[in-house]
Amino acid sequence: MQPLITTEPPGPRARAILERDAEVISQCMVREYPLVLDRAEGMNLWDVDGNRYLDFSAGIAVMNVGWNHPDVVRAVTEQVPKLSHGAFLDFCSEMPIRFAEKLVSMLPAGLDRIYLSNSGAETVEAAMKLARYHTQRKYFISFYGGFHGRTYGAMSLTAAKVIQRKGFGPFLPVIHVPYPDPYRPFGFSTGTCDVDVIRYIKEEIFRTEVSPEEVAAIVVEAVQGEGGYIVPPKDFLRQLREICDEHGILLIVDEVQSGCMRTGRFLASEHFGVVPDIVTLSKAIGGGYPLGVTVASDEIMTWPPGSHASTFGGNNVSCAAGLAVLNILDAPGFGDHVMEMGAYLMDRLMILREKYEIIGDIRGIGLMIGIEIVRDRETKQRAREERNAVLNEAFKNGLTLLPAGESVIRFSPPLLIEKEDIDTGIEILDRAFDVVCR
Structure with missing residues (x-):
């Protein structure tokens, strides 16, 4: 070479x-x-x-399976002359269904219904709308250093760099809290930074800013990506799960960057023993083609026909590439x-x-x-x-x-x-x- x-x-x-x-x-x-x-x-x-x-x-x-993996190239080459767009919004085709079936088979039990879009930001937007629809609540909690996209809902959750938000407000009602960083614990103790963040949510946020009964979802990255590749303490997601269960809040885990085997498991949240209510996936799942997936349970994803859609969501070429990617990632x-x-x-x-x-x-x-x-x-x-x-x-x-x-x-x-x-x-x-x- x-x-x-x-x-x-x-x-x-x-x-x-x-x-x-x-x-x-x-x-x-x-x-x-x-x-x-x-x-x-x-x-x-x-x-x-x-x-x-x-x-x-x-x-x-994005290119978790490498650039131009021959299986992905073959899948796309075979799909393009058959059906590229497919108008999955108005009509049905099999490729998106095959992709969805394979994806569900690789996810933890209970994550069995998916919505198809085109990008990480779109899958986060869908997750926010779904959380509001399911809970009939309007507030969200997310974390300093988090990045979830650049559209309005996703940017409302984001608190990474001021240049990303400057001049674009007002945003949706999102309350930001510290992310437990063992190296930089935001003034909290390094050894207890996860406990301190949980206590901050319970004793400060729920006491002074918003009632937990008004919070639709807590949105968190299992491993914070753009914020600095920060791995939280082992029990942090479990403690968030307990807060959500106690107050009827949905736990949305953004796995756009950390998912698709990036951490050795399909979802990074699996390392922490937590099953989210909603998961957002994109980036690597399309093998370089635009593809976003919002995943939830049958019980949560109950919004009716016409309540949410995307012209290019479920694009046949992207789903063919995605199916090839999943087969590679699922290899023994x-x-x-x-x-x-x-x-x-x-x-x-x-x-x-x-x-x-x-x-x-x-x-x-x-x-x-x-x-x-x-x-x-x-x-x-x-x-x-x-x-x-x-x-x-x-x-x-x-x-x-x-x-x-x-x-x-x-x-x-x-x-x-x-x-x-x-x-x-x-x-x-x-x-x-x-x-x-x-």
Whole structure:
């Protein structure tokens, strides 16, 4: 295989395309570095100038089964000439049903009814509407650092970066509370940060802001994604489940980024022994094609015909890709491979932490791992500029990584990664830290 970098990025073709991009495309998106993709396969990306990159981002945790997996390509190629759109809104076709049946078979008991949409934000919007319809309540509780999408309901739940909300209010009635971060416990005790958050909800939120009888749902990420790949204490989701059961509140778990075997189990919430009332899935479930799924029980998903719909929801091509993805993820030993590779990556990162003082914390489950970059391990002062410098230096040497939170590097590679890929990535990352820390 060709060397990783043959032309210093961005090359001449990439620069020309980026100039055109700036002239005609809205620049509201954030692009982490000037990468202009041409093609991809497996663990590798190629830019328009021929540079190859080892991908440790999976397109923001979308390409869990790798880029252009042959089973996904075959499924799409076979489906397109038969029926692409299908108008599942008004008519029925079999492919979305086959996808739904396979998905339900892989989920915990009780999650047996699904609604099909196109994206993570749409599946969150559907979850919010369903929760309001089922409970006849209007308030929601979500968490600081959480990211749930950019449409109005999803953005109302989101409290990650002020730029994402500035100028767009007013939002829906959502009350935000701290997320239990064992590394940064929001002023609470590190050892009891989950208990402290639960107590805060019970003794402060329910006493001063909203009666629990008015709360439709608590919306939470099983592992916080954009907020910094934060793994909550083991009992946190169980304690949320108890609050919800006590007050007739629905528990919505956003698994858009953490689902689809990212953590070694199909749902990250399975690690915590909790079955949500509603689950939101997207990103990896479509294998690179637009697909969102809102999952609930028959008892909860009782809204009548006409109450919610999407023109492109249940798109046959997306569902064909999704079915192929599910079959890959459901193969014997797939979750074990994710856990094995995650443990190996964690071990290699721990060695880097011994070498570089700016690595303050390493946490994760499976192949959803974050390292927090700090200027001082004692004060835990965030080092955003240094984090960004490491990302850019790694990019120049052929490794794609993405940030999370204010000073975290996230590791969310395709789940088919092997030890050789990890070794190559760590070597590049080691050189990047060495340059930044000189």
